[in-house]
Amino acid sequence: MPDLTLFTFDWVPEPPRGFVRDLRVRWALEEAALPYRVASVPFNPRDTTHFAHQPFGQVPWLTDGDLSIFESGAILLHLGQRNPELMPTDPRGRNEAMEWLFAALNSVEMPALPWTMFKFTGSFDGSPAVKFVDDFLKLRLKHMETVLAEREWLAGSFSVADILMADVLRVVDRFEGLTDSPACRAYVARATGRPAFAKARADQMAHFAAADKTR
Amino acid sequence: MPDLTLFTFDWVPEPPRGFVRDLRVRWALEEAALPYRVASVPFNPRDTTHFAHQPFGQVPWLTDGDLSIFESGAILLHLGQRNPELMPTDPRGRNEAMEWLFAALNSVEMPALPWTMFKFTGSFDGSPAVKFVDDFLKLRLKHMETVLAEREWLAGSFSVADILMADVLRVVDRFEGLTDSPACRAYVARATGRPAFAKARADQMAHFAAADKTR
Numbered sequence: 516m517p518d519l520t521l522f523t524f525d526w527v528p529e530p531p532r533g534f535v536r537d538l539r540v541r542w543a544l545e546e547a548a549l550p551y552r553v554a555s556v557p558f559n560p561r562d563t564t565h566f567a568h569q570p571f572g573q574v575p576w577l578t579d580g581d582l583s584i585f586e587s588g589a590i591l592l593h594l595g596q597r598n599p600e601l602m603p604t605d606p607r608g609r610n611e612a613m614e615w616l617f618a619a620l621n622s623v624e625m626p627a628l629p630w631t632m633f634k635f636t637g638s639f640d641g642s643p644a645v646k647f648v649d650d651f652l653k654l655r656l657k658h659m660e661t662v663l664a665e666r667e668w669l670a671g672s673f674s675v676a677d678i679l680m681a682d683v684l685r686v687v688d689r690f691e692g693l694t695d696s697p698a699c700r701a702y703v704a705r706a707t708g709r710p711a712f713a714k715a716r717a718d719q720m721a722h723f724a725a726a727d728k729t730r
Numbered sequence: 731m732p733d734l735t736l737f738t739f740d741w742v743p744e745p746p747r748g749f750v751r752d753l754r755v756r757w758a759l760e761e762a763a764l765p766y767r768v769a770s771v772p773f774n775p776r777d778t779t780h781f782a783h784q785p786f787g788q789v790p791w792l793t794d795g796d797l798s799i800f801e802s803g804a805i806l807l808h809l810g811q812r813n814p815e816l817m818p819t820d821p822r823g824r825n826e827a828m829e830w831l832f833a834a835l836n837s838v839e840m841p842a843l844p845w846t847m848f849k850f851t852g853s854f855d856g857s858p859a860v861k862f863v864d865d866f867l868k869l870r871l872k873h874m875e876t877v878l879a880e881r882e883w884l885a886g887s888f889s890v891a892d893i894l895m896a897d898v899l900r901v902v903d904r905f906e907g908l909t910d911s912p913a914c915r916a917y918v919a920r921a922t923g924r925p926a927f928a929k930a931r932a933d934q935m936a937h938f939a940a941a942d943k944t945r
Contacts, residue, residue, distance in 0.1 A: 571837055571873045582825055586832035593828070610797055613808070617801035620836040622786055629844055629863055638858030644848050645859045651844075658786045 519544065523574045523719075525555035526726035530635070533716055534686060535723075537575035539587045540594075541715035542678050547598040553722065588620050591675040602674045615669040615676035623659065624683040626652035627692075634690040652687070656696045659684075664698040667705070681706030734759065738789045738934075740770035741941035745850070748931055749901060750938075752790040754802045755809075756930035757893050762813040768937065803835050806890040817889045830884040830891035838874065839898040841867035842907075849905040867902070871911045874899075878913040882920070896921030 521544070523537035537553075544551050556565050561572040568576045569585040576585040577593070584590050595602035595612065602612045630652045633639040659680075662669075669676045685703045687693055693700040706712065736759070738752035752768075759766050771780050776787040783791045784800040791800040792808075799805050810817035810827065817827045845867045848854040874895075877884075884891045900918045902908055908915040921927065 566873075566876075570877050571833070571870065573837075582821065584825060584829060586829050586836060588832035588836055589825075589828045592832075593825070606797065610799060610804075610808070613804045614799060614801050617803035617807075617835070618786075620832070621801060621803055621839065622788075624836065625840050625843055628840055629859075629866075632862055633859050636858070636862065638862060640857065640859070642855065642857035642859055643851070643853030644844075644855070644857055644863070647847060647851065647853060648844055648859070655786065658781075661781075662785050 518578075518580050519549060519551035520554050520578045521551055522554050522556055522568065522576045522578070523722070524558040526558050526730065527723055532720055532723050534689075535574065535719060536587045538715050538719050539678055539682050540575050540577055540590050541718055542682075542712050543591050543594050543601055543675055545711035545714045546673070546678070546709070547594065547600045549594075549598070553718075555722075555726075588616060588679065591678060592616060595675040602676075603671055608671050612670035612674040612676045615674075616679055619676060619679035619683050623655050623680065626655060627683050627687050630692065631686050631690055634692075652692070656687075656693070656699060660696045660698050663702045673706075673709075677706055681712075733793075733795050734764060734766035735769050735793045736766055737769050737771055737783065737791045737793070738937070739773040741773050741945065742938055747935055747938050749904075750789065750934060751802045753930050753934050754893055754897050755790050755792055755805050756933055757897075757927050758806050758809050758816055758890055760926035760929045761888070761893070761924070762809065762815045764809075764813070768933075770937075770941075803831060803894065806893060807831060810890040817891075818886055823886050827885035827889040827891045830889075831894055834891060834894035834898050838870050838895065841870060842898050842902050845907065846901050846905055849907075867907065871902075871908070871914060875911045875913050878917045888921075888924075892921055896927075 521537055521540050523535065527535055556562075556574070566572055568583050573585075575587065575590065576583060577590045578584075579593065584593055591601075592613075595616075603609050626648050629648050633645055633648065639645055668674065669680060681703055684693065684699055685707060688700060688703050693703065736752055736755050738750065742750055771777075771789070781787055783798050788800075790802065790805065791798060792805045793799075794808065799808055806816075807828075810831075818824050841863050844863050848860055848863065854860055883889065884895060896918055899908065899914055900922060903915060903918050908918065922931075
């Protein structure tokens with residue numbers, strides 16, 4: 516019986532709801548049908564206990580017994596290595612899941628996150644910096660399009676790599692960044708069409724909505 | 731006896747020399763004193779074999795027997811999990827190394843790489859996009875400064891997490907981005923002062939310099 520507690524903010528403003536990174540962990544936990552509790556920490560101010568568990572003052576972190584884990588990539592890898600529903604167990608499949616887990620965060624999210632923030636904050640102008648990030652993302656999407664046109668999931672079967680890649684790409688899709696990448700778009704629809712994603716998203720929305728009532 | 735081959739470009743222009751990501755892998759291999767070979771693939775054009783091993787057309791990738799691994803994070807984790815010189819073996823130390831390995835790539839390099847490219851390409855202007863990335867990086871450095879003021883290495887002893895974090899931060903340092911972060915700067919000096927880094931860097935420089943002679 517696992518003793519898993521997911522830590523997230525007690526409240527966030529409307530715009531990031533449905534996109535806070537605790538969703539990645541909820542999604543993985545739902546896919547593996549692992550029982551877990553959700554605990555809240557103040558959005559503002561962030562206290563020293565928070566920084567002791569997450570040195571950047573971000574969320575999520577997960578406790579598994581007396582182990583406390585931050586970084587969504589590290590948490591999903593931790594869960595993946597313990598649950599065959601979340602990662603292939605043969606050496607080749609496991610290696611493929613590891614490669615794509617890092618690719619999602621370090622090759623695709625690296626341009627995708629600033630690109631999204633430029634869109635969100637209205638700073639997506641004609642400046643050279645915006646053009647650099649836009650070209651960087653388009654190049655990555657071109658290669659992902661080739662990969663995703665040929666496979667349903669990144670590592671043979673659905674894995675934590677897909678949770679991360681789909682979560683990275685769906686934010687791009689939200690700002691119409693996948694219009695020229697039909698295979699990427701179909702992949703996002705396929706991944707977010709899974710019942711575990713719907714449950715994770717609904718739970719996150721309900722968590723923050725409940726907080727509105729007590730403010 | 732491991733059968734390790736590191737794949738990198740046959741040649742790159744002058745500016746990125748000393749910073750091509752095969753250095754991360756060379757550094758880890760030198761730290762663990764693992765024998766390995768270096769193989770070259772064309773910088774231009776990149777062929778289908780290249781994309782079969784590295785779907786973004788980047789370097790490095792590593793073959794370990796019949797396993798081929800791309801993404802520097804995945805390669806370093808692969809090596810770390812097999813070599814106690816590269817990662818603590820106790821659950822707590824290993825967890826800490828994993829957290830910081832992901833933090834280097836997904837929390838710090840995410841703003842550091844675009845920031846560096848804006849500096850390098852001369853597009854570090856007063857635009858809102860540049861300001862967003864600059865503020866993003868400064869916030870991360872503020873938290874890293876607190877962490878690094880209190881410890882020599884990120885996970886108790888030197889690990890692959892330090893290779894990645896130091897490699898990310900030294901590029902920022904190259905463009906004078908650590909002037910207000912003395913603990914980060916001292917950490918970069920400490921890490922890059924290790925003989926394994928010096929050997930890895932010298933080998934990369936020699937590899938590309940040798941290619942100049944045959945062009």
